[in-house]
Amino acid sequence: MTRMEARRAARAAKESFAVIASRAVGEIFITFGVLMLLFVVYQLVWTNVQAGMEVDEAKSRITEDWAKGGSDAPKAFEAGEGFAILHIPKLDVAVPVAEGIDKEKVLDKGLVGHYAEGALKTAMPADKEGNFAVAGHRNTHGEPFRYINQLKPGDPIVVETRDTYYVYEMASILPQTPPSNISVLKPIPDGSGFKEPGRYITLTTCTPEFTSTYRMIVWGKMVEERPRAEGEPKALTG
Template identity: 75%
Template sequence: MALRLPEAPPEPAPAAAPDEDGLPGGGRAARRKAARRRQGRRAGGGQVPAAPEGGEEPEGPLSRVEARRRARARKPGAAAVVSRVVGEMFITTGVLMLLFVTYQLWWTNVRAHAQADQATSSLQDDWANGKRNPGAFEPGQGFAILHIPKLDVVVPIAEGIDSKKVLDRGMVGHYAEEALKTAMPEEKSGNFGLAGHRNTHGEPFRYINKLDPGDPIVVETQDTYFVYKMASILPVTPPSNISVLDPVPAEAGFTEPGRYITLTTCTPEFTSKYRMIVWGKMVEERPRSKGKPDALVR
């Protein structure tokens, strides 16, 4: 056989030019995929929008029924309402109690001190002008001034032991009712009985438990200073024990007639369950014309 030249190989088909996404063209599936990507970039500024967290689709507008259901779910339940009301009641009660305590422990003292100071000044002015004379006094009328130097007490003494007319006004009251009638200081024998608050309303007898035997107790009247010396104390006794006001109070240790003074007040503090009693014995009767006794000038 004769020789012949070799045949040239067939030229390969030209490759398809890559499209905009760098994918080779020519495939229908590839073109569709590239088209979807381009559409996604246009819608999201070049980025495919991220799905909501948790894979849930964003909610659309709520229906009226759903909106009402959710509004009811947000309202507090009956238990929450009750607990809120109870809490507000406790707060209100606490505020009212605080106001009451402030009134009792502070304001009553402020008012009583002012009333007692005014009564003392009025009494001293009347003495200076000669408007009062020794003798019988009307219930609630001031007639003397009590001095307890150790306790820095200077308080008017009024006739009677009525709470509203005497004791609550910051004054000390003289036992003058028939059943509990006691002597006056100028009498030559007897027991001058006095009552006063220990707490609130001026509390003139709050610290009489701190008196010691020999401490002076002075009663000042229009004409005379009557000086007593504290003799003894009875820390606790029932309110019914009126024998402490006897002309010769045996529980004080006195055995014979004399000129005595008895101070009575409530105990323990802030209660009226029992009474505390302090007794004294007169050691000096000094006319005002001779000046103040030593107990008031030291």
């Protein structure tokens, strides 16, 4: 082989290596892109599908339990146990309420969680005074609270229990506050505009969308307590 041929062969070998390396890097980026796309699809689509099935099962368990009889007499619910259904007619939301705000046991299943532990313990709807506070996802995992920012004063929020419908009217909203601001859960919540003891509801969720940097808070005040035996309240029948 002449020197000229040897140089050409060496150049061809180098070019081949560069082509191979370039192709390998390209394939890595394509694979990474596909994985990222699958992750996004999982987060935005599949978690909602899974949550939808969990919500349907939880509703069935709650209604079956109610059908067995009993009463709304005070009792201690187990963490993750569903005990009510939250209706937000304007948003076409009807989601089970479970005890506690555990991410895995409650929120990631598409349920709404009742603040029920330690310093975050809040009232139940049947209590004659206090603030029934709940949390729910705004995005993914069923996203029951995605559009609560669209609620306006006077919009109904209904909590359905074994014996009773508790009807609240949306009163005010705090668009953004740090997660550390637990004063929004107080019996008379700070920032709500309420000035005296009453029967209140607080909805909390993450904001801005697709982040957990801050919390959005929606408050309501009870305006009706209706036995289920008398049928659905006007807030649900339209």
